[in-house]
Amino acid sequence: MDQLNTDLVFLRNKLRKVSINEKLGYLKQEKGFSTRSIHAGQDPKQWKSGAIIPPIFTSVIYEQTVPRNMSDFFYSRINNPTRSVLQECLASIEGSKYALTFASGIAAITAVITTLSSGDGIICSKHFYSGTLDSMLIAEKMGFDVQYIDFTDLKQVEAAMKPNTRLVWTESCMNPTLSVIDIKSVATIVHKKSKNTIVLVDNTFLTPYYLRPLELGADIALYSLTKYFGGHSDVIGGSISCNDDKIYEMLKKSQFQTGTMAQPFESYLIIRSVKTLSIRLEKHAENSYAVAKWLEAHPKIGKVNHPALKSHPGHEIAIKQSYGHSGIFSFYLKEDNFEKTKKFFASLKMIPICTSLGGVETTVAFPREMSHHMYNDEEVYKMGVTYNLIRISIGIEDVEDIINDLEQALDLI
Structure with a gap:
C-alpha cells in the first residue's frame, strides 16, 4: 500500500500542469478549492431523495408544527434551502465564517450602506466601478460623508481617516484602469486608526480563487456573482463574505428588511456555475x-x-x-x-x-x-x-x- 501511495504521488506530480499564474510568480494556489466548490453545502444525504444536485425550493412558506416553533426555514425572504446551499458553498471557498447572497451586486452594495447611519463617513475612490459610484452619490444625498481618494497612494488613506469614518471601500483591481490596491497595507492603516471602521474589498475581478481579501485583513469581501461566479452571462447576483459575527448580523438584518436576497432559481444557476x-x-x-x-x-x-x-x-x-x-x-x-x-x-x-x-x-x-x-x-x-x-x-x-x-x-x- 505504501508503494502504491508513493507511485500515485509520483504520477500526480508528473502529470500536474503548472498554471500560467504559477509560472508568472503569483502565490501558489491551495489544494481543495475545486473540491469545495463542487461539494460544500451539497451533501446528498440532507435531501430525502439523495439528489446529487441541490433542489430548487420555490416554496415561500414552510410548515410549523406549532405557532412560532420554527425550523431554520419558515419564510423564504428570511431563509431558503437553495440559497443556504449557495451561501455555505461561497463561505467555504472564501474561507469565511459567513456568506450572504443578494439579488445583484448593487443589492449587496445597498445592504452594506444601509447598515450605516446618516453622518457616518465613507472613504472610496472615483476610479471605481460606476455602479458603486452611483450608490455613493445616493449615500451623499442621504447624509453620508463620502470622501474620494486614490488608494494607490497609502498616505491618502491615512490622511482621509476621520473620527466619523465607518467604512473604507476599495477594489482589489480598480475598474476600468486595473490599478492594483495593496489590501493588507490599507487594512493595517485603517484598523490602526480605528477598530470600528469596516474595510470592504470589491473582489469581483479576481474572485476568491485568485484573491481572498479576508486573509489580507479586510472585514468584508463583496462580489457581483453576475460576473465570473455565474460565468455564462445568464444570471444576476451578488454576495458578501465576512468573519465577524456583528457585521454578519447587521448585513443579515439588512437583507431581510430590504428584501434584497437572491432568489432560488438564480441561486441554483450560480451553484451550478461555481462548480467549474x-x-x-x-x-x-x-x-x-x-x-x-x-x-x-x-x-x-x-x-x-x-x-x-x-x-x-x-x-x-x-x-x-x-x-x-x-x-x-x-x-x-x-x-x-x-x-x-x-x-x-x-x-x-x-x-x-x-x-x-x-x-x-x-x-x-x-x-x-x-x-x-x-x-x-x-x-x-x-x-x-x-x-x-x-x-x-x-x-x-x-x-x-x-x-x-x-x-x-x-x-x-
Missing part, C-alpha cells in the same frame, strides 16, 4: 495573458493594463497578494482619437461590445462612452478614462481566434 469556477478561471487567465502580451507588442497599442505584466506599476503587489489574475484587463490605443476608437469597435467581428464581464465569451467595453459617460473630460482624464481606453474581458475561446479578431480590427484604424 476554477477551471474556467485558469483558461481565462491563460488566454488573457497571451492576448495582453500580444497587444503590448502591437505598434498601434500605447499601453496595456494587465497586472501579470511586469510593465504594470502594481505587478509586484499583485503577485505578492494574489494567486493569479482573471480575464479582465484594459488597454490604450496609441492615439487618443475618438473616431479611430469607434472604428476599432465597429470593425470587430467575433467580439461583441457589452457592458458586463466575466462570461465565457470575450467582450469589450468603451468606458468613456459607457460606464463613465456622465463625467466631463477633465474628470475622466484624471481617472485615466480617455477616449482611447478599451476594457476587454477575455473569454475561454481559442486564443488564436480572439487575437485574430483584434488584429483585423486594429489593421483598419
Whole structure:
C-alpha cells in the first residue's frame, strides 16, 4: 500500500500542469478549492431523495408544527434551502465564517450602506466601478460623508481617516484602469486608526480563487456573482463574505428588511456555475495573458493594463497578494482619437461590445462612452478614462481566434 501511495504521488506530480499564474510568480494556489466548490453545502444525504444536485425550493412558506416553533426555514425572504446551499458553498471557498447572497451586486452594495447611519463617513475612490459610484452619490444625498481618494497612494488613506469614518471601500483591481490596491497595507492603516471602521474589498475581478481579501485583513469581501461566479452571462447576483459575527448580523438584518436576497432559481444557476469556477478561471487567465502580451507588442497599442505584466506599476503587489489574475484587463490605443476608437469597435467581428464581464465569451467595453459617460473630460482624464481606453474581458475561446479578431480590427484604424 505504501508503494502504491508513493507511485500515485509520483504520477500526480508528473502529470500536474503548472498554471500560467504559477509560472508568472503569483502565490501558489491551495489544494481543495475545486473540491469545495463542487461539494460544500451539497451533501446528498440532507435531501430525502439523495439528489446529487441541490433542489430548487420555490416554496415561500414552510410548515410549523406549532405557532412560532420554527425550523431554520419558515419564510423564504428570511431563509431558503437553495440559497443556504449557495451561501455555505461561497463561505467555504472564501474561507469565511459567513456568506450572504443578494439579488445583484448593487443589492449587496445597498445592504452594506444601509447598515450605516446618516453622518457616518465613507472613504472610496472615483476610479471605481460606476455602479458603486452611483450608490455613493445616493449615500451623499442621504447624509453620508463620502470622501474620494486614490488608494494607490497609502498616505491618502491615512490622511482621509476621520473620527466619523465607518467604512473604507476599495477594489482589489480598480475598474476600468486595473490599478492594483495593496489590501493588507490599507487594512493595517485603517484598523490602526480605528477598530470600528469596516474595510470592504470589491473582489469581483479576481474572485476568491485568485484573491481572498479576508486573509489580507479586510472585514468584508463583496462580489457581483453576475460576473465570473455565474460565468455564462445568464444570471444576476451578488454576495458578501465576512468573519465577524456583528457585521454578519447587521448585513443579515439588512437583507431581510430590504428584501434584497437572491432568489432560488438564480441561486441554483450560480451553484451550478461555481462548480467549474476554477477551471474556467485558469483558461481565462491563460488566454488573457497571451492576448495582453500580444497587444503590448502591437505598434498601434500605447499601453496595456494587465497586472501579470511586469510593465504594470502594481505587478509586484499583485503577485505578492494574489494567486493569479482573471480575464479582465484594459488597454490604450496609441492615439487618443475618438473616431479611430469607434472604428476599432465597429470593425470587430467575433467580439461583441457589452457592458458586463466575466462570461465565457470575450467582450469589450468603451468606458468613456459607457460606464463613465456622465463625467466631463477633465474628470475622466484624471481617472485615466480617455477616449482611447478599451476594457476587454477575455473569454475561454481559442486564443488564436480572439487575437485574430483584434488584429483585423486594429489593421483598419
